Amino acid sequence: MDRLACVDVPALPLQLLLRAHPDWRGHPVAVVAEEKPLAFIEWVNERAYRLNILSGMRYAAGLSISGDLRAGTVSESEINQAVSQVTDSLREFTPNIEPSSDEPGVFWLDASGLSGLFPSLQTWGEQIRAKLAREKLRASVAIGFSRFSTYALAKSRRTVALFEDPDAERAAAARVALSRLRFNTQTRDALRKLGIETVGQFLDLPAGGLLQRFGPEAKRLHDLASGSAWNPLQPRAAVEPLTGRMELGYPETDVVRLVFCFKRLLHPLLERLAEREQALWELALTLHFEDVSPKVERLRPAEPTLEVTQLLNLVHLRLEAMQLPGGVVELALETTGALASREQLRLYASRPRRDLAAATRALARIRAEFGEGVVVRPVLKEGHLPEASFSWEPLQSLTRVDVAAPHAPVLVRRILEKPMPLPLRDRREPEGWLLHDWRMGPVTKLDGPYEVSGGWWGGGVQRAYHFAETQRGDQLWLYYDVRRRRWFLHGVVE
Amino acid sequence: MPVLSLNAARVAAAVRAPSAAPGWGLGALSGRLVELCALGPSARLSLLVGLLWEAQERGEPVAWVGPCTGACYPPDLAAAGLSLESLVTIRLQEPRAIARAAEHLARSGAFALIALDLPPGTNIPAPMLSRLSGLAQKHDTALVFLSEKSPGDPSLSSLISLRLQSGKHRVSEGRFACSFEAIKDKRRGPGWSHEAVHHGPAGLR
Numbered sequence: 001m002d003r004l005a006c007v008d009v010p011a012l013p014l015q016l017l018l019r020a021h022p023d024w025r026g027h028p029v030a031v032v033a034e035e036k037p038l039a040f041i042e043w044v045n046e047r048a049y050r051l052n053i054l055s056g057m058r059y060a061a062g063l064s065i066s067g068d069l070r071a072g073t074v075s076e077s078e079i080n081q082a083v084s085q086v087t088d089s090l091r092e093f094t095p096n097i098e099p100s101s102d103e104p105g106v107f108w109l110d111a112s113g114l115s116g117l118f119p120s121l122q123t124w125g126e127q128i129r130a131k132l133a134r135e136k137l138r139a140s141v142a143i144g145f146s147r148f149s150t151y152a153l154a155k156s157r158r159t160v161a162l163f164e165d166p167d168a169e170r171a172a173a174a175r176v177a178l179s180r181l182r183f184n185t186q187t188r189d190a191l192r193k194l195g196i197e198t199v200g201q202f203l204d205l206p207a208g209g210l211l212q213r214f215g216p217e218a219k220r221l222h223d224l225a226s227g228s229a230w231n232p233l234q235p236r237a238a239v240e241p242l243t244g245r246m247e248l249g250y251p252e253t254d255v256v257r258l259v260f261c262f263k264r265l266l267h268p269l270l271e272r273l274a275e276r277e278q279a280l281w282e283l284a285l286t287l288h289f290e291d292v293s294p295k296v297e298r299l300r301p302a303e304p305t306l307e308v309t310q311l312l313n314l315v316h317l318r319l320e321a322m323q324l325p326g327g328v329v330e331l332a333l334e335t336t337g338a339l340a341s342r343e344q345l346r347l348y349a350s351r352p353r354r355d356l357a358a359a360t361r362a363l364a365r366i367r368a369e370f371g372e373g374v375v376v377r378p379v380l381k382e383g384h385l386p387e388a389s390f391s392w393e394p395l396q397s398l399t400r401v402d403v404a405a406p407h408a409p410v411l412v413r414r415i416l417e418k419p420m421p422l423p424l425r426d427r428r429e430p431e432g433w434l435l436h437d438w439r440m441g442p443v444t445k446l447d448g449p450y451e452v453s454g455g456w457w458g459g460g461v462q463r464a465y466h467f468a469e470t471q472r473g474d475q476l477w478l479y480y481d482v483r484r485r486r487w488f489l490h491g492v493v494e
Numbered sequence: 495m496p497v498l499s500l501n502a503a504r505v506a507a508a509v510r511a512p513s514a515a516p517g518w519g520l521g522a523l524s525g526r527l528v529e530l531c532a533l534g535p536s537a538r539l540s541l542l543v544g545l546l547w548e549a550q551e552r553g554e555p556v557a558w559v560g561p562c563t564g565a566c567y568p569p570d571l572a573a574a575g576l577s578l579e580s581l582v583t584i585r586l587q588e589p590r591a592i593a594r595a596a597e598h599l600a601r602s603g604a605f606a607l608i609a610l611d612l613p614p615g616t617n618i619p620a621p622m623l624s625r626l627s628g629l630a631q632k633h634d635t636a637l638v639f640l641s642e643k644s645p646g647d648p649s650l651s652s653l654i655s656l657r658l659q660s661g662k663h664r665v666s667e668g669r670f671a672c673s674f675e676a677i678k679d680k681r682r683g684p685g686w687s688h689e690a691v692h693h694g695p696a697g698l699r
Contacts (some may be wrong), residue, residue: 001547187624223557241685255529284657285698354554354603354604354605354606355602355604356555358603362601362602366598368528369594370584374584374595375582377579377580377581377583377584378565378578378581380568386569389568390568390569392583392585395583398555400553400580401554401555401556401577402553402577402580403550403551403575403577405575406549406575407544407574408574408577408693409574409691409692410565410573410692410693411537411540411570411670411693411695411697411698412539412566412571412574413539413567413570413572414564415564415565415566415567416563416564417565418563447697447698448697450697468514472535473534473535474534474535474536474692475662475670491564492536493694493695494537494538494539494540
């Protein structure tokens with residue numbers, strides 16, 4: 001028979017708040033919806049409860065009862081992140097874990113087939129509690145056979161409850177007080193008035209009529225508790241962290257350029273995180289150096305995020321503070337995600353302003369109208385001659401758009417497809433050399449020569465490149481072809 | 495100012511292309527027909543590359559439409575920081591086809607900036623410019639026409655929203671002040687200017 005366990009981390013938001021503020025232990029503490037006096041109290045600890053500060057009260061009302069009340073908020077993303085962390089921690093004990101979708105802090109675990117790994121299920125349960133205690137979370141574990149019974153028993157116990165017999169499990173669950181379960185307050189009060197205070201008494205109620213008298217929640221719980229609603233374990237799959245790496249062709253020490261390299265790695269990883277409905281919780285940077293062992297730095301934003309700018313600022317600050325021991329030759333990134341809130345995913349999804357699929361369709365229309373070879377992109381090559389240092393390659397579609405490096409303010413040349421022959425330079429009047437446009441005036445300055453040769457398999461090309469400045473101020477890029485004994489204009493600096 | 499704040503400012507400056515003038519920059523040019531003119535020493539390409547970089551940095555596609563007789567030298571584009579992989583380039587035999595190809599791109603709404611490199615003497619029919627103007631506004635695209643003319647020559651059309659005259663002069667060895675002056679601006683009024691120092695390619699002293 002399959003074994004099932006339920007782990008309950010009670011009042012998870014309250015435990016998270018106390019974990020963040022350990023100095024608040026010993027005081028009345030409340031989790032509030034917002035940090036405002038009129039905000040509602042959502043969770044209270046034992047001390048606050050004894051002072052009659054209850055959930056549902058206004059924060060100001062709680063403060064009026066006890067001025068010592070400590071309160072704070074816990075966001076949905078923090079809760080999601082904690083659920084992900086606990087799920088990852090529990091994977092040490094079983095591969096199949098189903099976090100509750102309704103009640104953060106409740107987890108169902110597959111407890112079957114573990115006899116070879118753990119001495120006993122009791123030990124297994126105790127190790128789970130110890131693991132979570134090391135993460136500063138208090139938990140209870142109930143090991144049995146059914147989803148509802150283990151849930152009810154985990155809610156009512158503080159340690160590990162193990163049941164070897166389904167009947168014993170059912171009998172123990174029947175004795176659990178309804179006040180321990182997550183029940184609508186109105187429904188619970190209505191049941192209490194009828195003298196129904198335990199799970200067993202609740203299960204004794206006839207199923208028909210529950211829906212009309214107490215609503216769909218009570219009906220659903222009754223179905224679960226009685227076993228008439230079959231609900232198998234739906235484990236959350238383990239997710240591998242997303243990684244990226246980049247080899248640099250040279251040792252890089254400039255922090256700004258390194259940040260840009262990380263940016264190129266980070267973009268696709270964030271897209272994949274968003275596809276998983278996650279935001280980035282932790283970023284691990286690995287820097288490989290030439291002569292020094294690699295360094296790993298871990299960064300965590302204030303809360304899980306998909307904001308690139310925020311993450312790159314953190315990367316930049318860490319790299320600045322690190323004092324690189326040498327040139328970086330390889331970078332690697334590893335991201336760990338946590339469940340993202342709907343708002344984060346909505347904002348991330350709304351960011352792309354341009355439809356790349358529409359761009360691809362436009363390119364297809366241009367090819368159809370003007371020919372296949374007109375839509376291209378430049379690709380750098382290794383040739384020595386300027387025209388061999390790049391080529392135009394067909395571009396079928398547009399995928400991601402990103403910059404290659406920080407912007408550098410450099411002058412850009414316009415290169416002519418066919419170099420233009422120039423008039424000969426009169427040796428007797430070297431300063432009166434007029435090029436192709438008389439309006440430019442004569443050449444006043446000639447920088448060079450810069451010898452370039454290539455194409456030896458085709459007879460060989462030998463050129464002496466120069467930059468010519470004219471009287472008007474134009475900068476022209478020209479060369480003297482040694483074999484043809486002729487000057488050519490190859491481009492203009494614009 | 496704390497050191498980290500200074501460095502953060504340096505990163506921010508390095509991340510963004512120099513666009514000091516309020517009338518210049520991708521945001522200021524979006525949705526408009528812009529004519530970037532020059533006759534003589536020009537910095538049209540170099541200044542436009544800054545805009546292309548800015549668009550790519552935002553993750554927005556850009557396109558260059560021009561004749562196949564000449565083009566920006568790709569190694570210089572790479573040196574300026576542009577991603578060549580995502581630089582859509584349309585190379586056409588007929589100068590008259592440049593505007594038509596640009597219309598296809600503008601109609602898709604997928605491009606933040608489309609540069610039309612017009613050979614000297616190229617005219618664009620008024621109906622075509624009218625459609626391009628409408629598409630630029632509709633899709634928030636900057637359509638930048640590169641033309642060769644002096645400040646006294648008429649604009650391509652009255653639909654041109656911003657006309658800039660570009661110039662360049664040497665400031666020191668290998669460094670040039672690249673500038674333009676707004677000789678027509680329907681939004682801010684003419685007369686403003688922008689200047690930035692650029693480094694020449696290797697070998698240009």
